[in-house]
Amino acid sequence: MQKRFFDFMARSVSNFTAVQAAGELLEAAGFVRLYESDPEWKLTPGSKFYVVKNDSAVFAFIVGSEQRYSIVAAHTDSPTFRLKPNPEMVVGACSSESDLLVKLNTEVYGGAIWASWFDRPLGLSGRVVLSDLTTRIVRLDEPRLIIPRLAIHFNRQVNQGVALSAQKDMLPVLGYISKNLGGAGAIRRLLAEHIGVSADEILDFDITLFDLQEPMTVGADSSWVNCGRLDDLAMAWCGLEALLADAGAEIGPTRVLALFDNEETGSGTRQGAHSPVLRNLLRRLSISAFNASEEEFLASLAASFFISADCAHGAHPNYLEKMDPVNLPRLGGGPVIKVNANCKYMTDALSAARYKVICRNAGVPVQEFVNHSDSPGGSTLGNILTSTLDIDGVDMGIALWAMHSARETASLTDIEMTVKSFREFYCK
Numbered sequence: 001m002q003k004r005f006f007d008f009m010a011r012s013v014s015n016f017t018a019v020q021a022a023g024e025l026l027e028a029a030g031f032v033r034l035y036e037s038d039p040e041w042k043l044t045p046g047s048k049f050y051v052v053k054n055d056s057a058v059f060a061f062i063v064g065s066e067q068r069y070s071i072v073a074a075h076t077d078s079p080t081f082r083l084k085p086n087p088e089m090v091v092g093a094c095s096s097e098s099d100l101l102v103k104l105n106t107e108v109y110g111g112a113i114w115a116s117w118f119d120r121p122l123g124l125s126g127r128v129v130l131s132d133l134t135t136r137i138v139r140l141d142e143p144r145l146i147i148p149r150l151a152i153h154f155n156r157q158v159n160q161g162v163a164l165s166a167q168k169d170m171l172p173v174l175g176y177i178s179k180n181l182g183g184a185g186a187i188r189r190l191l192a193e194h195i196g197v198s199a200d201e202i203l204d205f206d207i208t209l210f211d212l213q214e215p216m217t218v219g220a221d222s223s224w225v226n227c228g229r230l231d232d233l234a235m236a237w238c239g240l241e242a243l244l245a246d247a248g249a250e251i252g253p254t255r256v257l258a259l260f261d262n263e264e265t266g267s268g269t270r271q272g273a274h275s276p277v278l279r280n281l282l283r284r285l286s287i288s289a290f291n292a293s294e295e296e297f298l299a300s301l302a303a304s305f306f307i308s309a310d311c312a313h314g315a316h317p318n319y320l321e322k323m324d325p326v327n328l329p330r331l332g333g334g335p336v337i338k339v340n341a342n343c344k345y346m347t348d349a350l351s352a353a354r355y356k357v358i359c360r361n362a363g364v365p366v367q368e369f370v371n372h373s374d375s376p377g378g379s380t381l382g383n384i385l386t387s388t389l390d391i392d393g394v395d396m397g398i399a400l401w402a403m404h405s406a407r408e409t410a411s412l413t414d415i416e417m418t419v420k421s422f423r424e425f426y427c428k
Contacts, residue, residue: 001241001416006215008237009227013210014125015056015076015261016137018233022058022240022259026050029244031060036280043289048247051281055127055135056261057271059281060243064254067290069282069304070426071256071391072239073273073381075263078229079110079404080208081117081170083124083187089171090183099176102183104145108166109208110264111378115164116406117209118149122172126207128191133203136195143212144190145172172209211406223412224331230408232263234415235309235397242422253304254285255426263310263381273385282389298390305354306393307425308346308382309418311410312336312369314399324370329399332411334365335418338380338395341370345395346382355394355421362424364417367399 008025012018023033031048034041043049043063050060056076084105091101108114121143128136147170152158164170177183185199187207192199215227239257260273267273286292286300315328329336337352338345352368359366371377382395398414 001419002412004241005225005234005237005412005415008240009215009229009233012076012229012233012236013123013139014080014208015078016127016206017125017139018076018236019052019056019058019259020137022060022236023050023052025240025244026058026060029247031247041284041288043285045289047289053271053277054261054269055137057277058257058259059278060240060257061281061285062243062247062255063285063289065251066253067286067292067296067300068253069256069300069306069391070253070428071258071278071304071306071393072242072309072422072425073258073260073278073306073385074235074239074309075232075260075273075381076236077110077261077264078231078233079108079112079264080210081106081112081172082109082209083205083207085204086184088174088183088186099178100183102174102177102186103171104174104187106166106171106209108170111404113402113405114166114170116402117170117211118147120406121146121212122209123212124187124190124207125210126205128195128205128207129203130197131201131203138191138195138207140190140194141212145174145209147172213407217412218409224409225412225415226407226409228407230400230410231311231403232309232397234410235311235418238398238415238418238422239309241419242426245419245423246427252427254289256282260381263384267381267384273381274388276388278385279389301389301391304391305351305425306382306385306389306391307355307422308380308385308393308395309422310338310380310395310397311400311403311408312338312397313403314401314410316401322372322375324372327368327370329367329369331399331401331409332413333367333399334414335359335396335421336367336369336399338397339368339370340377342376343383344377344379346386346393347395351392351394354392355396358425358428359417359421361428362417362420364421369399
């Protein structure tokens, strides 16, 4: 299991490559890709299919014998830095007579911990759009970029904390570009060379930075994993692994894996959890496989359950005062149910109890997370999705250290236990 997980994480360096990797695993397991533009779907119990939205979100289904849904949802995006259009910025003061020093203009995507990105070899990944309006998923593994930190000699207060500017401090340096080529268009030339087209064929792109260091185990017994994008690709992989593990079963509820995009920026896109995309897909499934009326479809939602799987905060050994004094999730202690009195999570006592029963039947321990009462905390997919889909569910995740850092840390044991709980959920 560890190898499969590491392979997926190493491949999934952006939302686009994560969906590409998931799609290939689904295809290998016999899932058929369908398209929203298809005028008619022909589905029966046992049908296995998936739909991709915007190249950055994917929804997979195994049609069951009963018209109700067991849904696991996660998201494909993680905090990072995204290239702006025409990103090349020539640094004239540092240019030689023959070369131009070029850095790239970026903007922050999501709630990244900026300082964790300093002094790391960085790659580029995402999507390019060609002149015929087709898209290509790209990944440049070469260490082309670095965001160098200012030396302590120029800022003696750096270890006392320093304010950072996204527009000044966080721009990655590309390197020296020949004056004959010019700084403008350098990124298009790199992308074009990588995918084997001419630079003028690239009309636009969605490109982000990623840390080139691959996943690794850490800790005294090597039971922790340290890598980028654990939030939330670790949960996406757990859902995918559980769905594929029992993909041959046809009885019971329809099993659904929903991997949305843009959770880190509020889910307000057509591929985000706040859009009608999942409801529309479920409605089409209900018509095709069960010939269900709208009333029957609504009744099926009332009989369904939804697990919102997004990572939780583990108790940090150096900052225990930041946590609730009683509920202290530890790495390796099992999946974490997330609770909030102000409904930033969808969990209530009944839905929490239901997930506890699932975990008990799977032989998996459960932990709980609530915010310190002086800290408001964040929200996630659960309460956002239920604004468009009337369904009961629970928010949960695995415990992480350094959430939203360039590299985060989690327990491999928690990942294995979460897969067990999802398999139990899907098969009941």
